[in-house]
Amino acid sequence: MKDKILFALSHVDDPDLRKDLVTLNMIQDIKVEGNKVTFRLVLTTPACPLKDMIKNACITAIHHFVDKNLEVNIILDSKTTTSQTNQNDALSRIKNIIAVASGKGGVGKSTVAVNLAIALAKLGAKTGLLDADIYGPSLPTMLGLRGAQPQVTKEGEKITIIPFEKYGIKAMSIGSLVEEKQALIWRGPMISTALKQLLRDVDWGDLDYLIIDMPPGTGDIHLTLAQQFPLGAVVMVTTPQLVSLADVHKSMALYMNPAINKPVIGVVENMSWFSPEEHPESKYFLFGKGGGEKIASEYNIPLLAQLPLFQKVAENADEGLPAVLNENPEISKHFIEMAGHIARQIAVLNNASHIAEHTPA
Ligand SMILES: Nc1ncnc2c1ncn2[C@@H]1O[C@H](COP(=O)(O)OP(=O)(O)OP(=O)(O)O)[C@@H](O)[C@H]1O
Ligand SMILES: [Mg+2]
Incomplete structure (x- = not known):
């Protein structure tokens, strides 16, 4: 039988x-x-x-x-397939570390990262969120944690930082750990050492996904995170304006550089069109069209989502209530669908690398 x-x-x-x-x-x-x-x-x-x-x-x-x-x-x-290989590492209990990046500022990296993390948790995954923006952290505001200090315990030399828990995810912001004045004097190697230390001291426990909200640009923080952490994949965020894609190309070039070589699993186009709340079916293309598709086809990667511009998204963010939790399903569904596509794409990627690892050359 x-x-x-x-x-x-x-x-x-x-x-x-x-x-x-x-x-x-x-x-x-x-x-x-x-x-x-x-x-x-x-x-x-x-x-x-x-x-x-x-x-x-x-x-x-x-x-x-x-x-x-x-x-x-x-x-x-x-059984979340995993991009992790180094089992001795302190981060080995995290199955997938995913960076949300874009060379350009203000395109919605933090919005995508926060809502992606919460959506993955709503779909049933154990999820953490790390805000890696030392100079302009967004997470404390977006999760309503401004001014909150993480709990830190010390046992001998060993420091453990307990992440915040909010909306079903574990969250930590580098901005909550580093004084602004201190961050400003950090340069290249110092950033690298301090970041490494900080990230390894956070007690994430077992996670299916750790989402990293990257700062804009392609600086030292990006190099450190990409080279020294078991980053499994990158999600690239862009807006539809074709004129603003140069920074996205720079960011793509960084991750595709052979010395770094991190897979970019797809593009999220944010602020694709404006939909008034009373008429969610209407689309007004305020910022042009086609940016996400252009990047996706140029690099032969999927367009994972097109997220409309909703007035509520910005308002919700300022109130510390991420859009994916908005009671209007016309708003939240976009973020849930995006998270589903990303989870599937990661599973495909991990399965492919698993096969490659176990296939004799
Ligand atoms: N789909 C959207 N609808 C409405 N407002 C949005 C949307 N996406 C982002 N915003 C708003 O746009 C602003 C910039 O977004 P966000 O902070 O996510 O961008 P970012 O790329 O992380 O910026 P930075 O480069 O400064 O880190 C925020 O005020 C955010 O609330
Ligand atoms: Mg941001």
Whole structure:
């Protein structure tokens, strides 16, 4: 009977990885009791937006190939595929470190990072958010944590910084750890050493994703984070203006530089159009069109999302309430969908590198 179930499920493909669930080892612990079949479906991310679809496809396949009267009980589970390789590292309990970047200031990196982190948590993943902007941290305002000081414990030489917990995520801002005056005198190597220290002292615990909100530009902080941290992937943010893409190219060049070589998994175009709240279906292209698509096609990477400009997003951010938590689903859905696409893209990337690692050259 178990063989029949496996045979049936070998006809169901994971839509992203394009292989069947049995080959991918996603079906585990099959139990058959009388008329009832139970098994675990182990997805590549707890934030998989397709879980219901895959589950339904399993039930259909079993009813079709085995017996249409079987009661199918599927336990959803996940094992986030991971981009981590160095298991001795203090950050090894974090499965995926994802930077949200853009060479350009003010395009919405922080908005994307904060809402992505919360959306991934809402989809079921353990998520952390690190604001790496020493000179202009946004996270304390956007999460309503201004002035809050993190708890720090010291045991002998070992310092542990406890991240804030808000809206289902763990969060830490470099701005909360470094005095502004001190940051201003930091230069190249000092930034690098201090950052390394700080980031390794934060007690993130087990995380599926750590999202890093990068500062604008392509400076020392970017080099440090990209070279000295197990950064798994980068999400590039841009606005639709074609004239403002030069900075995005610079940022792409940094991550694609062979010495750094971090995969940019796609582009998020922010402020793509303006939609008045009373008419969310209307689109006004205030800032031109096509920037995100142009970057995506030039670098052959997906356009992961186009986020409209909503007055509420800016207002919410100032009130410390991220847009993904807005009660209007016309607003929040854009961020949830973006997070789903990003989680899928990361799963695809990790699966590809896993195969590459285990395939003899
Ligand atoms: N989709 C949006 N709709 C409305 N307002 C937005 C949207 N995205 C961002 N904003 C607003 O635009 C401003 C800049 O956004 P944000 O701080 O996220 O950009 P940034 O790229 O992180 O900037 P910086 O380079 O300074 O770090 C903020 O006031 C934010 O609330
Ligand atoms: Mg920012």
